[in-house]
Amino acid sequence: MNYQAPLRDMRFVLHELFDVTGHCQQLDVELDRDTLDGILEEAARFTGGVIAPLNRNSDEQGCQLLGDAVTTPDGFRQAYQQYVDNGWASMTGPLAFGGQGLPQMASACFHEMLMSASLAFRIYSGLTESAVLAVHRHGSAALKEAYLNKMVSGEWTGTMCLTEPQAGTDLALLRTRAQPEADGSYRISGNKIFISGGEQDLTENIIHLVLARLPDAPPGVKGISLFLVPKILPEGQRNTLSCGALEHKMGIKGTSTCVMNFDDARGWLVGEANQGLACMFTMMNDARFQVGLQGLGIAEAAFQGGLAYARERLQSRSLTGAVVPEQAADPIIVHPDVRRMLLTQKALVEGCRMFATYTARQLDLEQAGGNDHPAAKRRAALLIPIVKAFFTDVGQEVASLGVQLYGGHGYIREWGMEQLMRDSRITQLYEGTNGIQALDLIRRKLLGDGGAELNALIDEFTEIVEAARGQTALHEMADTISQRLAEWRALGRSVIDACQRDPQEIGAVSVDFLAYSAYVLLGGFWLQAALRAQQALGQGSAEAAFYQAKLHTADFYWRRLLPRASAHRDAVIGGANCLMALPASDFSF
Amino acid sequence: MNYQAPLRDMRFVLHELFDVTGHCQQLDVELDRDTLDGILEEAARFTGGVIAPLNRNSDEQGCQLLGDAVTTPDGFRQAYQQYVDNGWASMTGPLAFGGQGLPQMASACFHEMLMSASLAFRIYSGLTESAVLAVHRHGSAALKEAYLNKMVSGEWTGTMCLTEPQAGTDLALLRTRAQPEADGSYRISGNKIFISGGEQDLTENIIHLVLARLPDAPPGVKGISLFLVPKILPEGQRNTLSCGALEHKMGIKGTSTCVMNFDDARGWLVGEANQGLACMFTMMNDARFQVGLQGLGIAEAAFQGGLAYARERLQSRSLTGAVVPEQAADPIIVHPDVRRMLLTQKALVEGCRMFATYTARQLDLEQAGGNDHPAAKRRAALLIPIVKAFFTDVGQEVASLGVQLYGGHGYIREWGMEQLMRDSRITQLYEGTNGIQALDLIRRKLLGDGGAELNALIDEFTEIVEAARGQTALHEMADTISQRLAEWRALGRSVIDACQRDPQEIGAVSVDFLAYSAYVLLGGFWLQAALRAQQALGQGSAEAAFYQAKLHTADFYWRRLLPRASAHRDAVIGGANCLMALPASDFSF
Missing domain, CATH: 2.40.110.20 (Butyryl-CoA Dehydrogenase, subunit A; domain 2)
Structure with missing residues (x-):
């Protein structure tokens, strides 16, 4: 499968929505816009040109154990060497041990690209970064001295x-x-x-x-x-x-x-x-964030695959008559249901990219500031389980839509779509299953502060709604998001009450409350994107088609995906009784 | 993976809900209750004891092509021989050509068992049955004479x-x-x-x-x-x-x-x-019904796998304190979120089993009566695309829940859960993708008669609601289903109007209208099951636990799964504009 990093959308998110260079200044990291854009372009060439071409074969060939030695698939060794030699491994590593010290907000897009190109390849280096964090934060000076330089460089x-x-x-x-x-x-x-x-x-x-x-x-x-x-x-x-x-x-x-x-x-x-568990916990946020990016990365790859096929596959005529009469059939992208699948992929992928970048900012502030940024720490703690669970659920859904877009061909290995489904399925399981993420959200985060941080987050998005109301074209969407934010606040309150009455409610509401929260949050991000697009169009941007596409995708999101929040809300309200009443012995007869 | 046919539930559906023996009498087929139950018990032994044990290896070994000859996995030849020798192949075949002429309503449970035991094995004989139908209905006397006996017996x-x-x-x-x-x-x-x-x-x-x-x-x-x-x-x-x-x-x-x-x-x-396409179409209903059963069969297998693991896997303590303090941890079935997954599996599987049996009755009446049963023909035509698409979506969801219930082990091949996910994924694609099923539902069925058959179906379920209102314990559920039925009628009307205004709406609403309809229908079937359970309990049944489980599962369904209908309803209302507005060239930049 071909992979081309979505650079335009990444720049939109990094520069136009979240001001990554201002963020770097705040963190005393020297990184101007041109340098970052240059890094991302080079990263796009590396991931699209070197890593992605290895992915299909790596699935067929797998790893082999001979004696106690393991061989990785053809090309992984050479690509990994290039990854280390070109400094990609050390991007986020600490400066004191040879790293480049880039904030997560700047590196997340590169990591997303790696996940899109080959999750199997990325896992080796991703875990190394987690291990570096643990040793750097908790290891003795002697251990750091002995191990960190070579781990940061990727040599080990x-x-x-x-x-x-x-x-x-x-x-x-x-x-x-x-x-x-x-x-x-x-x-x-x-x-x-x-x-x-x-x-x-x-x-x-x-x-x-x-x-x-x-x-x-x-x-x-x-x-x-x-x-x-x-x-x-x-x-x-x-x-x-x-x-x-x-x-x-x-x-x-x-x-x-x-x-x-x-x-x-x-x-x-x-x-x-x-204190081993505490040591693990300090890097859990970062590791779970990375798994969230895995879901996003695979989703982007599946969207690209689905879109390419939908544009070239000729099958049947448009419901309103031939669009390309000179060919034997129309490209399937003319069919509304094909567009429904593609727009679902697009709206989820681009929505998660905004969400990821916003979360990376919180992680950076937390890591840089320690106790100076208690707000960022609380915000990151609240968002991370949502990022991990929701993005990986999205990865699976979007990969499955990729298969569906190819029809029967989606089931055939050579096209690569079914591999994305298989590869992404692990992300819902490891680094804490998605059910465990949801328990964490309710127990440690929501109940931990009585909903204070949730309400602070809702307040922040309420400001975006107010700003969006200034744009006539966004009135209707802003109203919907506004109602959802109020509903979210009330639902959070009632969940806390229910869990305090009956601890079983914690596990009964958790997964649906997480999903509900994610869909509302994504609505907030899409409103923010739409607002930016309106502003750019109002300023006469030369990229009108790009911003119009943002508006159309936002419109699709709130009309056709945001309604999923209602199902999750009602399931939350459904409560624990209907889960606990059936004796374990009576699930089957 | 072990597989044990869910005989008790099958008898509940066949005898207690839909009176299969009365149905057989109506069709002039001699089949009494004991004989049918005996066949199903024998079928359970065959599928659980002979077929299911081959399934895991068949996935590892696959088929091999040498020259132009194909070898099937170890054991398939012998099992197929047994399948033919014991007369399983000829169960539904026409009497005139050596078949046993059993109605679909009686055979569907056996076919479900085959799908649960090994979809890969079942496909060979399933397609043969479709081919028999085509030749029997459309072939010349000479062709029938030359081919049908050996195809019906399974020899070819x-x-x-x-x-x-x-x-x-x-x-x-x-x-x-x-x-x-x-x-x-x-x-x-x-x-x-x-x-x-x-x-x-x-x-x-x-x-x-x-x-x-x-x-x-x-x-x-x-x-x-x-x-x-x-x-x-x-x-x-x-x-x-x-x-x-x-x-x-x-x-x-x-x-x-x-x-x-x-x-x-x-x-x-x-x-x-x-007239080739017309010939194919006459058996399309049967073939699509069989694919629906594939979804159901795989879902049942995944439910059994998930349930077995949830009962034996010890991990963490109940949220309300240790349930089995003498062991190192509690079985995970104590956790509400694990129960949410299991009950989702159970409610969908048992719901689809009712739906399948109800649909089989319509197919039988149509096939037996031809034009004497225009109502059954219309009913089957309306239901078949829903059965095919919804059951196979359920198969994928329930199989994925099976993986999730096993945590990381779900991702490992030897446990068999990930195989169910991979095997079931084809069912959403072949015999017309699920998107094509949805188009069929809207275009040929709903628009075909202006909603008349949909309204007749809603009328029928409205009668069940009225009967259920007689039971105090079912009031709340009956009210909810009643509201949904009214909503369904109105939504059907508005979909027809929208499609008549703009043909793009056909493809824009199709998948969500199909899913909406399925969830409401399943609510109707669950209300029917609950009503039967209440009656049995009222009559002092000795199987109180079985009927209580039905009530608990019905309760779970309408509180926690039926709300999904709302999301699909709102997506239907979202309409075509938000799908068609984005130019094909602007899906990515």
Whole structure:
């Protein structure tokens, strides 16, 4: 599949909606508009020209385990080398360890491009960035000194070793053990599963971050510690850890998903003893944001694939008569139902891109400011579970629409659309299933502050509505969004009340409240986009077609997708009783 | 994956809701309750014990093409032989040609079981049944004599050769040619794609039904004729047709999906010249009904898989405190969000089973009565596109929920859940994409009679509502369904008006109007089930838990799934303008 980064839309979001250069100034990062646009153009060439062409084969070929060595698909090694050599790996890494220190708001578009080009390829470097964050924030000076430079550059990759067969969502059930040694190191023993990039042939060393229990650790999640366990020890010997098997998966076949066996492997504590979960949590926001971008990236790829086919596939005539009478049939983009699918893809993809960029800003402010930006921290905390769950649901829906647009051909592997569906399906599961994201939204975020941050967010969007009312053409949409914002506020209040009365309501309303919130938020972003488009048209922009397309897509969104919020609202109101009344034994007879 | 046919629910639907034995009497088919229940129990043993165990391997192994011969996965040959030997193949076949002549209403549950056990296996025999129908209704006495007995018994299989690379939805673009010979036969030449079972090693002969054009045929769909083209000619020689390639697909890998090349292959006309499309249409209802059952069957399998895992997987504690304190964690079925997923599966699966059985009755009456049952014919015509599209959408949703219930394990092939997602995805595409079903619903059915049959259907369900009002416990649900029925009637009216004003509205409203209709209909069926359950409980049934479960599931349905109708209603109202306004060139920049 061809992939061309949607540079015009990225510039719209970065510069016209969210002022990325002003944001960089605020963060004391030197990055002017031309430089950033230049980076993005180069990134578009790299992802479209080097990475995307590897994606189809990587699915067919997959990874191979021979002995305890893993080979990645053809071309991954060379592409990864280029990725490192050209500095793409270090884009967001800390300056002190050779990174370029770019804010997320500037890098998110590049990361989205990587996800579009090949999710399987991107996972290796994405996890390394997460590992860098953990070591940078919690590791000792000695550990940072020994590992960070090569991890930031991408010369070494990193992994996150959390899951065990009996411990997925519930890390309290973790069994991997760590035994302290006299020299301050530890001996780690246990079996981990679903370890992405646990073994590969891209780099000479792999730095595993492993959750394990110390001998005297309290039970449950308060007795989990984080360890850095390298494949190759500093002295050059191979550590006693290995990949025991590769999982056979639905998709992302170019990513090695490993069963990892640690057999008295040597490692070092990261952060405080028994604080492993807290160490993981500090980077959770970033990791979940990245998974959200995976959903967005795949959705963009599926939209491009669907659109290309809809323009070239000739089949049947328009309902109002032949549009291209000189050909045997009309291109299927003339059919309203095909347009419904394409516009659903477009409105969701571009909506999520605005949402992602807005969220990246909060993450940057939080990371830069620490406690100086408590508002950004709260805002990011509220938005991240929505980004992770909603964007990945969108990824799956938009990829499935891509398949549907191709008809029977969508089911055939060579076209690449069904691969996008298979690849994207993992994103709804890992880094906390989407159900877990929704529980987090209700329990930690909404109930955590009694709805204060939700209301602050609604206030902010209410200001956008007021500004939009100034444009006659946007009156109707602004009214609808305004009603939804008021409804959202009231629904949040009633959810809090219900959850305080009955804890089962937390899990009963969670997924639908998250989806409801996402659709209303996207409505807010689309109103903002429409407002900007109106302004640009009012100023006589030379790009009238681009801004008109924004207005049309906003119009489609609020008329045809925003109504989904009603179904989720009513399901929330449906409550817990209808879920809990049926005895577990009576689900089938 | 284990599969156990849901016999209790099938008996509920067949006997308690729709009186299958009375139906058989009406059709002059001798089939008493014990005999039918005995057949279903035997069918449950066969599908659960013989077919289901082959399904996982069939996905890994797939079909192989060596020369022009295709081998099916291990075990398919033996299982197919057993299928034929035990008379399963001939269940619905015409009596005159060795069939058992069972009505669809009695056979649908068996066919659902086959789909649950292995869609890939079922496709071979399902297409044979479609081919039997076509030959039986349209073939000459000589063709019937020569082919039907062995096709009905399953000794030979049949295929449907419609699609060509340039002609999928749009059969007007068909290029395959048929040249008349002096002896009354024809020479067929052309290339067909996506031919399920085009070549296989299950039977010694394969009977292809091929759409092609006669030399003097008018252009477009009025110039298409149907031909019977056997792999082995009556004289015993091999015909000049062959499988040129197997498609590499997302799923149903145990089904051979063939590129078929016809090179002056000898064939015979079925029905009148240039009436090929009409011949196909007479069996379209049956074929589309079968695809609907595929969605239902896969959904049932995914529900069973999800439920089994939710009962045994221990992870985290209930929100209200430990339910099984003696174990390390509670089974995940205690969590409200897990129950939301399971109940969504259950309510959709059992709802579609009622819907399927109701529709099968209409098909039987239509087939038995011909013009004596114009009401059944109209009713079936209205319902079939909904069954095909909605059930297969349900199949995909429920299979995806199955994956989600397993968390990360859902993504791993050995658990079988991701296979169900991949297998079910084809059902939304073939036998007319779901978008085409929706166009059929609006154009041929709704506009065809100005909404008369829709209103007749709504009247029928209104009677169920009135009956349900007699039960105090059902008041609230009955009121909701009653409002929805009135809303449906009004929406149907406004859709007809809109489509008459602007033909683009046909394609603009179609998919959402179909989904809206399906959710309201399912509400009607659930009200009917609840009414029956109330009556049984009132009569002091010994199976109180079963009937209570029906009431709880009905309660879940109308509180938490029926609200989806609102989103579809509003999208219908959203209309065509927001789809058509954006120029095709401006979908991306």
